[in-house]
Amino acid sequence: MTTLPRTEVFAPADTAMTTADSDTDAWVLETLRRYEPATMHTQHPVVWDRASGSRVFAQDGRSWLDWTSGILTANAGHARAEVVTAITAQAQQGLLHAYMFPTRVRARTVKALAELSGFAQAVLYTTGAEAVEGGLKISSRHAIARRGPRRNRSVVVTFDGSFHGRTLGAQLAGGLPAQRDWAPSLDEVFIHVPFPAHGEAWDTKVIEDALQEVGARPEDVSCVMGEIYQGSTLRQIDPASARLLREWCSQHGALLIFDEIQSGFGRTGALFAYEHIGVRPDLLLVAKGLSGSLPISAVLIADPAFTENVRPGELTSTHSGNPISLAAAEANLALFADGTLVAEASRRGQQLADGLADWVSLLPQRRRIIGAMGMIAGVACTNEDGTLDAQSSQRLATQCIEHGLLVCVPSTMGGAMLKIMPPVTTSEEELAEGLARFSEAADAAQLS
Numbered sequence: 545m546t547t548l549p550r551t552e553v554f555a556p557a558d559t560a561m562t563t564a565d566s567d568t569d570a571w572v573l574e575t576l577r578r579y580e581p582a583t584m585h586t587q588h589p590v591v592w593d594r595a596s597g598s599r600v601f602a603q604d605g606r607s608w609l610d611w612t613s614g615i616l617t618a619n620a621g622h623a624r625a626e627v628v629t630a631i632t633a634q635a636q637q638g639l640l641h642a643y644m645f646p647t648r649v650r651a652r653t654v655k656a657l658a659e660l661s662g663f664a665q666a667v668l669y670t671t672g673a674e675a676v677e678g679g680l681k682i683s684s685r686h687a688i689a690r691r692g693p694r695r696n697r698s699v700v701v702t703f704d705g706s707f708h709g710r711t712l713g714a715q716l717a718g719g720l721p722a723q724r725d726w727a728p729s730l731d732e733v734f735i736h737v738p739f740p741a742h743g744e745a746w747d748t749k750v751i752e753d754a755l756q757e758v759g760a761r762p763e764d765v766s767c768v769m770g771e772i773y774q775g776s777t778l779r780q781i782d783p784a785s786a787r788l789l790r791e792w793c794s795q796h797g798a799l800l801i802f803d804e805i806q807s808g809f810g811r812t813g814a815l816f817a818y819e820h821i822g823v824r825p826d827l828l829l830v831a832k833g834l835s836g837s838l839p840i841s842a843v844l845i846a847d848p849a850f851t852e853n854v855r856p857g858e859l860t861s862t863h864s865g866n867p868i869s870l871a872a873a874e875a876n877l878a879l880f881a882d883g884t885l886v887a888e889a890s891r892r893g894q895q896l897a898d899g900l901a902d903w904v905s906l907l908p909q910r911r912r913i914i915g916a917m918g919m920i921a922g923v924a925c926t927n928e929d930g931t932l933d934a935q936s937s938q939r940l941a942t943q944c945i946e947h948g949l950l951v952c953v954p955s956t957m958g959g960a961m962l963k964i965m966p967p968v969t970t971s972e973e974e975l976a977e978g979l980a981r982f983s984e985a986a987d988a989a990q991l992s
């Protein structure tokens with residue numbers, strides 16, 4: 545994901561390393577460079593040793609404030625004591641894996657998920673992309689049953705600019721053509737329409753026109769899947785358009801899926817971002833902040849009728865009920881139960897937005913804030929004419945890391961957006977410290 549320029553801290557490939565070196569950061573970087581493909585070498589060479597709360601530490605004691613939350617995962621802070629205790633207790637109980645057999649921790653976690661979210665049921669998976677695939681399968685089975693056996697075509701409608709993961713189905717569903725040019729084309733199954741962005745005119749007619757182009761009908765649509773804000777550009781969905789979408793799905797029997805894999809669990813100042821727009825989906829996809837740490841994801845199901853036609857075993861996966869991941873999720877969910885953490889995130893989000901607005905006001909013609917919403921925001925450098933200036937943004941990102949602030953630069957928006965997403969538990973003082981470091985980094989990057 546990060547496209548920062550690689551600084552030359554890698555040892556040359558033919559340097560002989562001894563076992564005594566194997567504990568150094570240089571050894572880690574060189575070993576990864578030798579044994580992993582080149583695509584991984586663009587990661588910024590900050591070797592994580594441990595992470596706690598809002599901070600990441602190197603082995604030599606250097607530390608960074610983490611404005612990435614480990615890519616929107618450590619919402620409740622890295623290595624929360626409650627989560628570590630639950631993981632340790634589960635491991636010490638002596639149950640590290642269970643497949644196809646019920647466990648107590650699984651029962652407790654799906655119950656907690658349902659009670660916290662208000663959704664009726666949950667199907668557990670491991671990664672976000674896997675939850676996306678599960679959502680597609682549930683809606684397809686539902687659509688096939690609804691249409692009867694004569695027509696067996698399930699069309700998936702998604703939005704330009706969307707990201708849903710890197711497995712085949714998730715990538716084809718994604719609305720970023722440059723990311724899916726490795727995959728076979730299934731253009732008659734995965735239909736992409738313009739995103740109903742906040743403040744822009746939009747009508748469900750764009751769906752019907754796109755369907756007509758591939759000879760499909762509204763009844764063929766198994767689901768419409770979208771994000772509340774798009775991770776690629778931070779554009780937010782328009783509440784009125786979302787209501788139109790909701791009506792269209794209900795009218796034609798398609799399931800409305802919100803992919804909240806990155807926007808869930810307090811990130812936007814609500815438990816789930818859809819609460820801001822008052823439109824409830826049929827399926828809600830969650831991952832990342834669900835456990836705040838270990839790999840676990842889920843499809844939350846509003847109505848048990850949606851899964852009635854899924855065949856036995858069709859939604860399972862080897863590691864989907866992993867007891868250790870579930871213990872982490874259960875402990876993490878408890879942190880969100882009374883709403884305090886989310887309310888605090890909303891206040892911190894205002895502090896972040898105000899701080900970034902102050903920074904922009906110093907040089908308004910060279911900076912722009914993108915899509916701030918709770919504890920997520922983007923900033924980009926711009927040229928005098930307002931166009932994006934990716935080179936300056938990359939320089940700023942490098943300086944942030946030099947100044948002890950981890951930021952992420954997605955490849956979307958031409959690599960010009962720094963994505964800012966601190967843990968939602970970041971304290972007022974830590975956020976002020978982060979904003980000060982950010983401002984120093986901007987000075988050092990000599991943006992003007």
Ligand SMILES: Cc1ncc(COP(=O)(O)O)c(C=O)c1O
Pocket residue numbers: 671672673674676707708709710771775803804805806831832
């Ligand atoms: C909105 C969204 N959907 C799906 C995914 C895929 O999740 P994973 O990387 O766990 O497969 C991501 C990951 O960044 C995401 O942001």
